[in-house]
Every structure is written in structure tokens, then in C-alpha cells.
Amino acid sequence: MFRSFNAGGTAPARRSLWQVIVDDHGPGRIVLWIPLVFMVAFFLIPLALTLVWSVFERTMFWMEPGFTLAAYQDFFGSGRVDSFLNSVKSAAVTVAVAFILGFPIAVFVRRSVPAHAQHQAVLLFILPFMISEVIRLFALRPVLGRNGIVNDLLMSIGLVDEPISALLFTPTSVVIGEVLSFLPFMVFCGFLAMEAVPDYVFELCDDIGSGLVVTLRRVIIPLAAPGIFAAAIFIFVNSLGLFLVPDLLGGPGAANAGTLVVNAIAALDFPLAMAIAAIMVTMMVALLLIGHWLFDLTKLLEPFR
Amino acid sequence: MNSVPAVEVDGVSKNYGSVSALKPTSFAVPEGRYFVLLGPSGGGKTTTLRMIAGLIRPTTGRVRIGGRDVTDQPANRRDTAMVFQGFALFPHMTVEQNVAYGLELRRLPKDELRDRTAAMLRLVGLTGFEARRPSALSGGQQQRVQLARALVLQTSIVLLDEPLAALDATLRKDMCFELKHIQESVGTTFIHVTHNQEEAMTVADEIALIAAGTLVESGSPREVYETPRCRFTAEFIGENAVFSGPIVEGALRIGGAAPFVRDAEPPLAISVAAENIDLHLQQPDLEQTLPGTVVDVFYLGFSALLHVEVDGGPVVPVRLLSKELDAGIKSGGRVWLSWDPDHARMHTA
């Protein structure tokens, strides 16, 4: 009785077009290459070409193939490089502040929050990310302004007599805006790095009774180093690059590398814009390579293996 | 009897990059047989099974099912069904939906589909569990559902990849008997992969031993247990004292003692089943004995297991009836080993 039905293995192969497409060796498997091709075509190649375009000759409204370092001379020989260096400084400050404020949260969540709630706790920091960058920055204006909520609060508890005007449209407000924009990344990356560390490492630290400072310095920070570094690169490069922050919160003339790019494009100086973009991309790749060489950033990808 | 083997593996090998998972291997499984691929983990037996199933493609060689070359066919177009070690039931479907899944793909009429599913659940003893989700079943029940899902397709081959490995020891034993009964009642060719020799001995009509990417040897359970050809088989199956040593005057020398085999052909090693070794507390009046020291004594109920370190030789297992321990055998004591030369098996490979 068990031979009455055949699995279809020996049935004559009359297969529809759809079956041919989705066959293991059919054309359908090429579909999986689409995302890779897309990212190469619309991300990798354009960014790599910035290096090429940066040495093109500038024309009135566009550029034409050639080789000139004029754009770089223009960048390094003008006040632009000072704006750039200033924004490097404020980006570094942002990284430090984000580390001090954000990293303890990652440590706390990993070490003290019950295992089943850890992801939810970290996901709380996604909430602000889901609100438009523009809105979050713009919303800081009424908060930090002369008659904003912060000054109201400070005056009502009598900490200051008159509103602090340094809170808005100053370099300080740019740093505040950047920290508030990118802080969650320090929490995510720090947590991600420490998530790969098994619980017994922390239990062992408690067990041998190493103090907080020693545990931090000898165990937690070395283990979380790839995450801290990845977050630091992210925050640094984005602080440097996002023109929205100085645009919306900085005072007159506030600029970072992103502003320079945007202004260059507005002035139809495409080689200059591409040169600054190329500098930023090169910087990011160099930082990533250094980080990878120092800390093996692939450790962060452990959950995805 | 059909002369075409149900499955023919012909020079099949599998490489992952430069790593070889299976060296070129050939064997044939006759129709209706319960065939077991036995061997240590990572030896290539699961790779072999998955190549028969069509889940991975052989690097070289051909796979034939019922005489037809299916090497280029994926799993869904082969006349095989498969039972996995675990996690293979579809959690979003009920037990009934799981079993009926393959029949639905074959577009069977609804009532036939329901009848065959019900019959199969009855065969594996799960009538009444139709509406449950896999997560509400025990490990043993899950494996029964998997078996039903494979058998309901009525393919000519059923492949089982460590189907009992995730179960605890007692349950595994019961399931072994049951698997054997079911295979006998349906008469389908079963190919079963396991690393557990007791499981293999229980169910198999024929065992093929696979280790380090090669087929070491095959035969009935009795053959591989009693007359293993290869040294590896003797080491892996059963409890055997295995000796190898320098060859002096055409015979094997163990420690400083006399050779134990009469054959002119010099073997590489000899083995003796632990239960076939005679233990003496005084040097016996025999031509060939091996002196040694008892290292360990394990009391196991009906029988006892000793580890004896042969002077200048290996530590070997010796099995006794437990009551023989009363003669004064203890750890550290001097003993002499001997055996009937007919019980010594010679291994040239």
C-alpha cells in the first residue's frame, strides 16, 4: 500500500515559469544580490568618486574632468580650514560628553537590569531617534532660549537672576544639540559590545571583589572598547558633518564641515564640496581602520553571526 | 527482490573550501533495509545523509535513488523524506498542519489528506494531539510528529538525522524499539544517522561506520561487533582490548610477551572483546599470557569492568561477571590475561 503514492520525484518535469525562477539554481537567486548592487551603486561608488571629483576643474555652473588641487588649496588656504578645525574641537568635546553621560547607562543596563528587560531598556533610547532630527533640533530653540524652559526653571529656583543668553546661538548650544542628537549611539554601541561579554565575567568581578574603579578600568572598558570606539567615530563624524546643528542652533557664522559642503554646493563650487566630502570620508575610513586595528570592531557584529 | 539498490552513493565527496568533510565514498542501500550511518561527531555521516536528501550538493560523485541519478535535483524533487534532530517542526502550525504540509504541497484532495494524516498520527501514537502546537509537546512527541510528517509522504526513502539525540536515555531506548517496529511495518528504506552505538545496534539491519570523512566499514550489527575488519571499528564499537606492537618474526609482539597470533600475515593490530579476555590471579600454565596490573575496578551490577595496564603495553578493558570479583580482584593487584586465539581479530587497516 505504501508504494501507491509517489513523491513526485519521478514525475515528468513540467514546471511553470515561476518554478523555474525560484529554483535553487534558477535566476531567482540573483535577486538576493539586489541590495548589495544598490548599495554599491548608490552609496559606495558616489562616495569613492568624491575623491575623483574633488580634483576636477571648476566651471561656472558645473565642473569638468581634469586634475587640479585648486579645491584643496581653496579649502586649506581660507578661513574654511579654521571653521573645520573648530568643528573638530567641538566634535571632540561632544564625544567626551556623550561618553561621560551615556556610557554609564550602557554599563548599568548590562550589569544591573534583569536579562529579559535589557533590550527594552536600551530600546527606550530609540524613541527620540524616531522623532525627526530637524524637529528635535528646532525644539531646542524654545527650550534653550532667553525665555525658554531652562532659563525659566533656573530663575524660578533662584539659581540665576537673569536669563543665560549663552545657551542658544553659541558654540555651547551646538555641543548641546549634538550631544542630545547622538547620545543614544553611545548607549547602543556600549551595550552591544558588552552584550557579547558573558555574565560570568561580571559575576567573577563581584566574586573576587574588585572595586568599581578597577572593574571599570581593567574589565568593562577594555571589553566595551570596540563599542565605545564605534560610537565615538559615529558621534565625531556626524558632529563634524551634520550642518543642521550649527544651522539651527549655532550663532551667526557658526559652521562645521557639513556647513562648508552645503555652502559650497549652494555657491555651485562642486569641486570644493567634493573635496571637503572626500576629506570627511577619508577621515572616517581612516578612523574605522585604526579602530579595527586596535579593537577588532567585528566583535560588535557577533550578534549577527 | 529488486536488484536496483534504493540508494546508491557513488564516489561522493564534499569539500568546504580546502576542508574536506567527506572523502570520496561509495555504498549502496538495498530496498527495505534499515541502514545506519554510525560514527563520531564531525566524521561526515550527517554530510552524507544531507547529500542523499539533496540539502547539500556533493563536490564529486553521483547519488542515485531507485537507479535514477538525482545528483542535480534539490531536496523537494527527490523521493526522500527526512526527520531532523530537533527544532524542525513548524511552530506556527498545529500538529495536524505540520503532518499535512507535504501533502498540501502535492495538492491532495482534502478528505484523502485528512485520512492519511489521521492514519499517520495513529501509527505514531499521537491521535488526539492534532490541534496542539509543537511548543506544547514533549521532545519525544515532537520527534514522533516529525516521523509522521516524513512517513505520510510515502516516499521510498526516509532519512533520519540523529532523530533521538535530543531525548533522554530511557526515552531514547523506547523510541529505538518503536522506530524499528514502524520501519518493519511500513517496509520503507530507512537511513538513520547516529553517534550512539547502542541505538545503531538496536535498529539497524546494516551499519556503516563513518569517521574522519571516510567509510571505515559496513556490515550487519553482528558482523561489525564480533568480527570488525578495521582497528577503528574495534575501538569505536563495543569494548575491545586493542593491541599493536612491533612485528617480530612475522608476528605481533605485545610488551615483552610472546606473540598472540598464529597467522603468517603480519597484522597491524589485534583486538579482543573485553568479555572474551580471561583473567588469572596466578600465572596460568599457558603458552601465551600477558602480565599486568589492575588499574580500576568498576562494579556495574550484572557485570564488572576492569582496566588492566599490560606490562609494557596499553591499558585495556576486561569484563567479568560481578561474582568473579569475589576471587580477590582489586585495584593494584597483579593479574595475567589470556584468550582463546580464535577470539583474537586481526586488523590490517
Next chain:
Amino acid sequence: MSHDYESRWVYRAKWTYLLSVVGVLMLPVLYTLWISFNANGFGAAEYDFTVFWYVELFKNAEIRTSLAWTVLIAAIVVAITVPMGVMAAKFYQRTRFKVPFVFLMLSPLFVPADVTAAALLVYFKNLNRLVEGLIGVELFDLSLWTAVAGQITWCLPYAFVVILVTMGRFRPEQTEAARTCGADAWQAFWQVEFPQIRPGVFSAGAFVTILSFNEYVRTNFLKGGFDTFPTYLVSYMLNTGMTPEVYAMAGLVSLVSMAAIGLVLVVALRRRIG
């Protein structure tokens, strides 16, 4: 866990700190939302609740048009990005070059928006000239599609990660079991794997919707001659300053995002209960 022997107060203090940081991050948004419902606008002494400013928004034809563009772009971006996220996750599982692939997929998160946007702008302008010279069609003229391409480079990493994490919980044995039951590759995916990764695909869709709806920098560089809601909002704000309409527009964007997050949470909770 290790908090068993920790002082309750220290533990609470840490939670308080965590939540207050989230609060500070959210506070400006909530504050502007609050202002947007005040009939008297920002800085007024009295607070009179009203939806007047929101009603005013919808009377403005330009805003309605920009909203329509935003919704259209978001719909297209979601429809393309989510399937691509699934493909990318599948590709990742199969490829031998996992690390370089992940680096490529996640790198758009690490490059500032304006750098990507500027590079893409120049890229599209060049492509357009090239293609026009070859076939006489301005295929890559700045348009809806260039904006969509720019947004996808930004949204795909998120969709990829969310789907990959969900897919990681799926046991590959089940695909193999389906194949040995007679399913072809597509049936095994669609009937067995997809029902189990659906929550991840759904969350990815919600994320991408929000990201696309909020996207400003890339869209502003790459759009054709139309305005999306964020680009309209920014140019309006830079032109007129902080008027009550601006607060209402900002409030609208926040409310849409919050509604989408709420939807995701509700669906997740219902799944857990059900």
C-alpha cells in the same frame, strides 16, 4: 542577577538617571508639542488649549501638497526598502564575506547625511549627463526617484538590522524540513520562514516609514521641484521664524512618529498576549 545584593536606593538612582536622560532627550519635543496646542503661541503668559493651528495647516494648499509628496515617497521607499532588507538579510546568511557585507550595509549610518547627499547629488548630475548623451533621455534628472534612492541608502541599514535580528531566531532546520516535504525554495520561504519573521518585517516597515517621513537632508538635496513636509517646514521656519504654524507643523511630524511607534508597540504587546 547582580542587582540582588545592590542597595535598593543605588539601583533606583540608576534607573532614575536612565529615565531622566530619556526624558531630557524627549523633553524638547514634548515641550514644542505642548506649545503647539496653545492658542497664544510660544512665550505667552496664558495657556489656552486649541487645535486651531493644526486646522490652519490643513487649509494651506502648499502644506497639503507637501504632505502628499511625503506620503507618496514614504510609501515607495517602504515598498522597496523592506523587501530589500529581507533580501539583504538572506544574502548575509548565505555569503562567505559576512564582515565586509555588514560593513557596507551599515556604513550609511556612519557617514553624515549632507556628505552622502552631496556626493549623490553630484553623482546623479553626472549620470544624468552621461545617460542623456547616450540615449537622449534625462533618466537621472533630480526627481521623486533620486530622492527615493537617497532615502533608501539611509533606511536600508535599519531594515536590514531589524530583519536580520528576527531572522536569526529562525531555525534553518525548518527550511530544510520544508524542502524535504517537497517545498521549493520560494514555498519554503513564504509558507514557513516568512510567517515567523513577519513581526520583524512589520517593525522594519514601521521604522522605515518614520525614517522616510522625517528625512530632511537627503530629500532636500535630491528632490525635484517639489517640497516634502520636512523641507517645506525648514524653509518656512528659516523664512518666517518661529511662528505658531511652525510649532504646529513640528507637532504634526512628532505626532505621526509617535503614532507609528505606538502602533508597533500595540502590535508587539498583542502578539505577546495572544
